[in-house]
Every structure is written in C-alpha cells, then in structure tokens.
Amino acid sequence: MDIPYTVSARPDTGLYNAKVGIWLFLASEVMLFGGLFSSYIFLRVGADYPWPVHELNVTLGFINTLVLIGSSVTVLLAWASIKLRKFGAYKVYMAITILCAMTFMVIKSFEYKAKFEHYSVTLTDGTILTGHLPNGFEIEFGDVKELSLTISGKTSAVDADPVGYVLPYLKGTAPKFKTQAGVEIDLNKESFAVLKAEVLAAAKAKATNSKELPSTTIKLVAASPMTFSVPMSKFLARPALDAKSFTFRDGTSVEGKIINDKMTLEVDGLDVRGTPDKEKSLAFNEHYLGTAWKNAFIHQRDEAIAVFKKEFDDGKGGTSRDPKKSATQQKKLFYVHIHSATPEAHTEEGGAHKTEAHAPVEEHGSAHAGHHPEVKLERKDVQFFSNFTPKLNSYYAIYFTLTGLHGLHVIAGALVLAYFLVFDGRRLREDPEHMANRVEVGGLFWHFVDLVWIFLFPLLYLL
Amino acid sequence: MSAATISNDHTNDHGHDHHELSFLKKYIWSTDHKVIGIQYAVSGLLFLLFGFFLMMMMRWSIAYPGQPIPGFGFVTSIPVIGDLFQEMIGRWAPGGVVNGELYNMLGAMHGTIMVFLGIVPLGFAGFVNFVMPLQIGTIDMAFPRLNMWSYWLFFVSGVMMFASFFLGTGSVQTGWTMYSPLASTTGLAVTNVWMHGHTWWLLAMVFNISASLLGSVNVITTIINLRAKGLTWMRMPFFCWAMFIVSFLLLLAFPPLEVAALLQLMDRVFGASFFLPTGLMEGGQHLDIAGGGSPLLYQHLFWFLAHPEVYVLILPAFAILTEVIPANTRRPLWGYKAMVYAALTLGFLSFLVWAHHMYLTGMGTMMSTYFQITTVLISVPSVILLTGLMISLWGGSIRFTPQMLFASAFLPMFGIGGLTGLPLAFTFIDLALHDTYYVIGHFHYVVAPGTIFGLFAGVYHWYPKATGRIMNDFLGKLHFWPSLLGMNMIFAPMFIQGMGGFHRRWYDGGKYFEQTSSASNWFTELNSGFFSLFGMDVPNNLLGLNVLMSVGAFVLALGQVPFILNFFLSIKGGKKVENDNPWAATTLEWAAPTPPPHGNFDFEPIVVRGPYEYSVPGMDQDFFPQWESEPGKRAEPSAAPAPAIVAHH
Amino acid sequence: MADSPEEIYKSIRKIKLIGLVLAVFTVLTVGLSYVELPTHSLNMMVGMLLATIKAALVALIFMHLNHEKALVYKILAFTVAFAVALFVLFYLSNSEGLIDEGFENSTAIIESQE
Incomplete structure (x- = not known):
C-alpha cells in the first residue's frame, strides 16, 4: 500500500x-x-x-x-x-x-x-560615539543599608529573588542581615526560603480567605553598608541621575547613592551627522576627546569638501551635485574613524588619503588601548547607548x-x-x-x- | 456490490500487510490521516470547551462584578484539581472575584484559544484530515509523516498556551490581537523575560503557524495530486473545494502573522523597537528604547492574516453544510459551480480587505475608500454561498436529523452575523461602533452560532463513519435547542448594548459608567420584566442585559452536557450503522468500509459523476453515488475517462 | 526535466556557467555600490536590478522555472500577487497616515526639549 x-x-x-x-x-x-x-x-x-x-x-x-x-x-x-x-x-x-x-x-x-x-553611545546633542567598553558598564551605588524584598501575593508578576538576582552584584562579601524580628542571618537560598515561608505563613494567618494572600514586604538590614555594581539591564527603568532608590527587575529595592556611573569608552568612531552644531559637539569637550580631535575633524571635513568640489566642479563655481544629498559625502564629512590614541598632526601635504587618522605603528606594546582614545562619559551626557544589537x-x-x-x-x-x-x-x-x-x-x-x-x-x- | 451489502468487518480482507501496530504507533505517533483527524478534532473540541469555560468566568464578572464566582470555593477545595485551579485562576481571583488582570487574561486567551486552538484544528484540520482523503478516494495524505508532525507541533503550541496560565506572570493580558506598543512594553518587570506569558504566547503562535503551514501544504498537495480516477475538479465535492481554498488562505496569510510574532518577540526579548515609535513614554518615563518603529506596522501584519483568518473560520462550516444539506434534503446542491467560483473569489478578495479593521488608525481617505470598496465587494460571494445553501432547501424532503437541525440553524445565524457586518464596512459607522459590543455581537454571530453550529453538524454527520455507530437522535436534539436559545440570548443583546456605546473591554460590564447604564429601551424593559417573573431584580437599562447574556451563557453550557454524553456514550452504545452509507449520501467517503481501515478502500474507487446526484428523475433510489456507474454497481476502471487536465502545458 | 545522460551533461555545463555568472555579478554589485551615482536612489536601483537579475538566474536556471509545469506557475502567480499587495498597500497606507513628516517632527521636538 x-x-x-x-x-x-x-x-x-x-x-x-x-x-x-x-x-x-x-x-x-x-x-x-x-x-x-x-x-x-x-x-x-x-x-x-x-x-x-x-x-x-x-x-x-x-x-x-x-x-x-x-x-x-x-x-x-x-x-x-x-x-x-x-x-x-x-x-x-x-x-x-x-x-x-x-x-x-x-x-x-x-x-x-x-x-x-x-557599542554605540548617543550623546544628548545627537553626537554618536562608537567603541568598546573595556571594563563593561555597570552602575555602582553604595551606602546601601537595607534590602526591601517584595514577596508577591501571587497577583504580581514580580517575586523577589534577592539571592539569585541581587547578591551576585554585591561588591565584596555579603554581610549579615538582621530581619524585622531582629534575628541575624546569612542571606542564602536556605535562609531566604525559611524567611519567605515565615512571611507567607504570617500572611496566611492574617488573610480572611485561605487562598488569598496580600503582597508583603520584608526589610533586611545589613550589618555593614553594601556597595553594588549592577549592569543597566538588571533594572526595570534606567535609574534617574540623582536616584536615591533602585529597583531591580525582580522587585527588590534598595536605597543608597550613586558612586560611579561613568562609562569608559574606547572610541573608534565619531559621528556628528545628527548634531545640530557640529563643531560644538559634546564629544569635543576637554574632558572627552578635546580640541585635538576637533581640529582633526575640521581638517578632515575641509579636505573632503575640497575634494568634493574638485570632483564635481560644474565650472560655474558651484558643484554639479548637492553634497547634502550624498550619503557618502555626508559620511566623509561628519564621520571620523579613530584608529590612534591621539590625532596625527596635520601638515600641508595631507591629501585625500589622510581622511582617516592612522594608528602609530610603533605603539603596539600598549596593546589595544593604545589605538583608541579612552573617554569617561558621564551619564548626564548620554541619551542612549547599546551594543550593535537589535x-x-x-x-x-x-x-x-x-x-x-x-x-x-x-x-x-x-x-x-x-x-x-x-x-x-x-x-x-x-x-x-x-x-x-x-x-x-x-x-x-x-x-x-x-x-x-x-x-x-x-x-x-x-x- | 451495492453499498448496502458491504459489511462492517473489512479489516482482514485486504491484501495489504496488517501486522499489528503497537498502541503508541496506532493512536499517538500515527501517520494515518483518520487517526490524525480524530486527534485534531478531539483536541479542538477540548480547547473549545476550555475557551468556553474562560468565557463563562468573563460573563460572570460582567454581570456580577465584584461578586465571587459561585462554586469557586468548592472547586478550589477539591484535592488535586482544586490546587491546579488555584494556581491557574485562583491566585488572580482573590476570594473568587475576577479582577481586571484575570479578566484581561481570560479575554486574550478566550480569543486565541477559540480561533487558533479550537475552530481551526477542529473545523479545518480535523475534518479535512478525516474526510478529505476519503472523499477524493485516496489511501492517505500525500505526506503522512509530515501530517503527524503538524499535529504534534500544534499540540506543543496548545500545551504552551495552556501552560502559560501557570507561569509566575500568568498568561498574556493584551487582548487576542496583541497590539503594540502596549504588547511590546507591558509586563517586562520580570527577572527572566522568557518565562513570561506573553513570550510563551508568541512562541506558541510560531509553533501553531508552522503546524498550519505544513498542514496546508499537505492538504493542497493531496487534493492536487491524489484525486481518484475520474474525479475531475468539477466533480470534486464542495467540501474539498472549500478546504482547498482554506488551505491556500492559511498558506499565504499566516506567514505575515509569523513575521508579526517574530518582530514582537524581538521587541520584547531583545529590546528592538520595531513597533515602538520614537519618544514613547510609559508611566511618565521615557522608555530606554531606540524608537523609530511603527505601531501601524504591527496592525498591518496582524490583519493581513487575521482577515483571511475569518474565512478560514467560516469556510469549513460552509464545507460541512454542503455535504449535510444535500444528504438530508435529498436534493442536489443548488448552484454548485457558482458556489465554487464564489468561494474562489472570496478567498482572493479576503487578502485585499484587511485594513477595514484599522479605520480608526487614520490611514487617510484614499486608503479607507479602497478598503471600504473591497469590503463591500466581498459580501457578494458570501451572499452567493449562503443563497446556494438556502435554495438547496427548497422543495426538499428534509430529514431533521441533529446535523440537519444545526445546519438549518446555521443559515439564519450566519445571515445575522453577515448582515450586521455590512454597516461596519463603512468608516463613518465604524468610527462610532469600533470596539463596542456591536462588533463582538457581529463576529460572534458569524463564528459561534455560525461556524460552531456547522462544526457540530459535521461531528454528527461523520461520527458514524469514524465509529460505526450513530449518535443518539434525542440527545442530539436536546443539544440543539438549548444551544440555539443560549447563543441568541448571549449575542443578540450585544447589538443593543454596542449601539448604546458599551466598550468591549470593560471587565465590570460597564457598571461604573452611569451614562450608559441609565439608558433604557423596549428591549431592556422586556428584559427586566421577564426576569421579574422569576423574582429577580434586574435593572431596566442596558446593564440589565448583562444578566440576560450571562444566563444565556449558562443555558448554552447546560446544552453542551447532552453533547458530551452523546459523544462518549455513543462510541459503545450508539446504534450500529446498517451499512457503510447510513445517510444514503453520494460522496466517496461513504464507499469506504466503516470504520475505514488503514488504507481506506477495499476497491479502487472510480468516479463517474458529480458529487450531488440526489433524486435523479427516473431512478428507483433517490441518490446516485459518485462511484457507481449504474445503481448498485461500482464503476470499473475502464469506465473512467482520462484524468482531467488541470495544467495545460 | 532533462533525463537523458547527454542532456544532464549539458545541464551540468550550464549550471557551472551560471554559477560563474552569479559570482561575477556579485563582484559587480559590490563594486558598483562604491561608485557614487548622482543620487543614492540610483545606486539602490542599480543594486536591486543586479540582485534581481541574479535572483532571476537562480530561479529560472537553478530552480528550473524556465521550463516548469503550469501548476507551479499558477501557485507562484497567486503568491506574487499577494506579496505585491503586501508591499504596495503597506507603503501606501504608511505614507498617507499618521507617520508623516509633521508627526515625526513633533516627537523629535519633544525629544530635544528633554
């Protein structure tokens, strides 16, 4: 068949x-x-x-x-x-x-x-800096004395998991914690389970209907202040610049102050196409790339303009093409590849091939970092950042x-x-x-x- | 040998190898189209029941907001089942009172389950798998193993949907349409975004869609390449034609939905902003997204599927009716060819009307004019289909078997559903009625007393072929009348409420909306007067109708009890069929032994005539089967003309 | 379908030739994308034209669509019709709708005021 x-x-x-x-x-x-x-x-x-x-x-x-x-x-x-x-x-x-x-x-x-x-970092004025994060990027906040854990009454999506979700980002070893009842505990899987069971039992006793539980908050006081170093993705919303409290995605919240939220970026590209006033881009601030790079940018731009004028000369003093409509030209004008820690000094003989600054060959000893300027970006200047992902x-x-x-x-x-x-x-x-x-x-x-x-x-x- | 003399015991007189298959091979990992069809049908029926149960809780919440569901305490106190119920529903319903979150879950899952896990598996996959290969006279589907894979992919999607209720986050809450940006950004406060009900919904949809795609490839290939000798396209029963068109709709319309699901998955899991516009804020905060996406893109992708999906839901019902009605009126189907062309037109046009769901998005006058025109156009083939069935009743000697009762109720019910849809085709009316209960009433008339009645008719009609026994007639009627009553009690008042402005997503049934609740008319007066006969105090306003509808849901629920009993008891206790063709029908499935063995036929079926030759003048018997060259005599291979040429080359 | 050995040998030569042509076209596509034409749209048109020729070669020769049975063409004709609807109508309803210049600018202004 x-x-x-x-x-x-x-x-x-x-x-x-x-x-x-x-x-x-x-x-x-x-x-x-x-x-x-x-x-x-x-x-x-x-x-x-x-x-x-x-x-x-x-x-x-x-x-x-x-x-x-x-x-x-x-x-x-x-x-x-x-x-x-x-x-x-x-x-x-x-x-x-x-x-x-x-x-x-x-x-x-x-x-x-x-x-x-x-990574690509968009500054608040629209300037985009691309590069690598040699140290990763984590928000560090300290002086934390208390953990507030939300034990959900089963109607909330969030159920605190401090042991698995919060403690891994603690710097140093975990201190002892004091529960509301005044007992001193080491916070680990077992002790948290006990704690949770106790709270749930207490809530159960209080509730009118045995199947219905209100959400409960447990506060754990640390014996010594703690410091956390947390990747941004672990927060639900990006903490405000002057945030005093931080809520993890699991619903655990802590109070403290930001110690360090600066982002160290090894810059390999500068894109000012989205910046309204390109020469005053935030990236050229002294504590970022500085005037040397600004000059390099201006030099590259002027050279590109000259080349463009020569190439598309219409014989009447103008150009046969509108540089604003050329994506390539826009990129040549406003996008700087950065391959060296400091820009090359531009002398008069610089031609079209100099549109990219090249890494000095002899400095290979200092490995990767030597090829790129490192800037420490403050979070107030950062509008958005992401690696090159969706x-x-x-x-x-x-x-x-x-x-x-x-x-x-x-x-x-x-x-x-x-x-x-x-x-x-x-x-x-x-x-x-x-x-x-x-x-x-x-x-x-x-x-x-x-x-x-x-x-x-x-x-x-x-x- | 006439059909009447074929005995039931055929399984052993086949020349084929019949080594006993293990239970697993025979019923679980089966590649036999009939077993797979039954698997689909039973899963579909179970999901329909489950979706209905979700709806019962919604209706309770609408009629009696803030009051505990009766029997809730009892159910949760049952040992194992109670705990499961508590985990699934109870934790969202403190003290048995449905809260807004739960209502949203129920609403989203009711829609999803009924459409993608109930009606499509039962109406399309179940019937097409069981009936179609028999009807075209072949031994199995073209790709039996692929068929098995489709079923199990569908099964995985069903399990994921069901299991999503048990996740920490509960199941998805953003309505069955999952409109972004809400659906892209809501409920992301979880440690693991993969363990979110919404993510599971999206993944389950990817499985479901893949299953549908594989299934429809299989169906189309089978119909194109495996038709019996002599079964030309225009001799093919309308059932196969309709299923053929449905398969094409699934094949070509589902991929854009898969795209929508994938892109939304990217949005939710990988932080993309396909459907999120620049500068989107939520809760007073700028979201940490790149923006630049478009919420409209989602709606386009979604409705590009979801409108053809409407015809995926309704065409199987027409398919079944075109078999049930001629067999029970003993008359040929009226306008067979016109109906085939109408169905083809319907299929084609259904791809060009999707944006009539999006009038409110402000897509501009030119586009809405275009979509208004196509929407009105598509009502023409629908009317041809309905008219064909209606006229088929004329002058027939009708046997009111349960399937015929359901079939004849389908006609006016679908008519109401279709006609109430016409006003919605026009933007100026749609602007007022969009998202009100009027719309709910409209499409439920099409799919609930419409499609589902058609599916019931199909179950009663082909049950004897699958089991060798006929379902009980009395229980069948006991199933039909309360169902008809219940359906109308639920859905008719929706039109009145909808025109009164009731929004479809109020979980308290509009209790706190004074303006709407004060409106009264003759219908609400009748309603409260009716209930006062039973000593119930129902307000004389549109809110009072909620009670009527919820009572209707209860009546409908009770009406399904005889069906469930009938379905299971008849397997062993039903009346045995006297021959292979208990309804004296003309199509090929009734030529196969009952129940058909693996390999289906015990002779090579040759088709010599059209599918609906009932009451041929001058004949003794009132039907002339497709496989008989003269009454009582099977056609010989020599009688068959050369296979029809479909492809001229 | 070529079934006799001679025809198959012939088709093997054809396949290898087309493979070569495709590779050449790929080089051409990459090369031309670096040449700046008067507008970028022109670059796009040239690029897509080359891609379409390549795709047509694959479809016609590799997938035998140059001598396929009528049924396959029918299936594909339907598909192409709906795919075109997908492209054209998305585009039309987008360009007329909410997402127009004014809308985008207004959000951009909100952004810049932050």
Missing part, C-alpha cells in the same frame, strides 16, 4: 507529490520573507537617522555570498550525479554543500560576535531579524541535506530515482535560501 506519485509524476499535473509540496512551501516562504522585506522598506522609509551603508563587514558578506552560490551549484551537481548514477560524486558534492553551509554559519557568527562587543536602531533590528531567520533556514536546509547524505544510503542504492527527487526538492529549498541572501546582501551590506 503505497501513496501514489511519490516517484513518478501524476500525468495531468506533470509533478510528483514532493515537488508540489515544496513549491507550496516556498510560496509561503515568499510571503514570510515578503512580510519581512516589506517591514524593511517600512522602517527604512520611516527612519529618522541616516540609514547605515557599508557599515557591516562587506568582505565577509561578499565571501558568504560566494559560498552560498557555490553550494547552490554543488547541490545541483549532486542531483545530476544521482541521475547519472555516479554515487561517489553525489556524496562528494553533497558533503561540499553541507560544508559550505557550515562555513556560512561560522562566518556569520564571527560577524555577530563583533557586533555584540561593539536594540540600537531599526536597521540593526531588521538586520538581525532577517539574517537570523535566514541563518535558521540555512541550518534547517543543511540538516535536511545532511540527513539525505547520512541516513538515506539505502534509498540511494535501491531507489535512486526517488533519491534524485528528494535531492531535487531539498535543492529547491536550498536555492530559495540562496535567493533570499542574494537580496539580503545588497540591502543590508551595500546600499
């Missing part, structure tokens, strides 16, 4: 089942990526910041494109090899295809990793969504092809026509994945 038309085509449609199925599935995939590309247009049209062009690693993207095209060719060759009954060649081509898929994903993961470690802006949001989903498709396709290669040996020998159909259908999916990338690459990397 076999299902008809798994191998041979149905006469009236001319297709075998799996081929109808894969085309239907691809139709739904078209709608899936159609929805995403449509969202891309929607976001790009509505973007209120210069849309990044050539900001991703074009070389890696280019290599990945070639890898995918190559794998598309080999998967077809694998299919042709079965048709010619050259099973050895089939296995080789299939293996190459799967290796290509793995190469693609490895390269992709390097790209992702670089983005996760790279949080940063709609471009990175759609970049990660599109490439992430595409990556999942690559993995899924590679798994299917690997299944054919590894577990379908018997079918290959006994029913090669059926196997050829399977590879053809798997290949169709694979080409579709390739096809999506063909659009993704220029849209995200190049244009």
